[in-house]
Amino acid sequence: MEEQQIKRPAGRRLKCQDPQIVQKYNNYLVTAMDIPSCLRQLQEVYKEGTNQLTKTQLDNLEIIDKQFTKSKLAAEWHCRKFHAGQVPWTPGLTIAIYKLLYWQGIKKRTLGGKISVEVLRKRARQGAEQFLVDHLKLGAEEIQRKTNQAIQDYKIIKKQATDKIRG
DSSP states (O other), X not given: OOOOOOOOOOOOOOXXXXXXXXXXHHHHXXXXXXXXXXXXXXXXXXXXXXXXXXXXXXXXXXXXXXXXXXXXXXXXXXXXXXXXXXXXXXXXXXXXXXXXXXXXXXXXXXXXXXXXXXXXHHHHHHTTOOOOGGGGGSXXXXXXXXXXXXXHHHHHHHHHHXXXXXX
């Protein structure tokens, strides 16, 4: 038998922790595969009962395996749909994200968390915000208000970008 390169499988994102998705996958898989036919084929392959498989038996097993793999991939594709990438990239959205990260970093720093001033400066620059040491002296309510405003700005820009796609 010729040597084949084993390919690393592409990352699949079927969540096995979610019982609803697992149930949907199993139901689809049962309907997609012709199980009685596959069982007959397997019985034909193993009916000789020898320790060594012949070339035709190996070929038949390979065909069965490909059928199972095709059915499993179809079930995965059917059960787990992703909608990533449906919001186009816009510089305004990136700026809004960094502005939000900046205010969340300020909040974390004022509450005693570890975040360097350099990280805050970088986020401020990328978020079109001016880094001021006075921001670290603001009260919790003012920081929360700025964070909430950054969240609202982000949601508005994201909605505008999404609306452009949907026309």
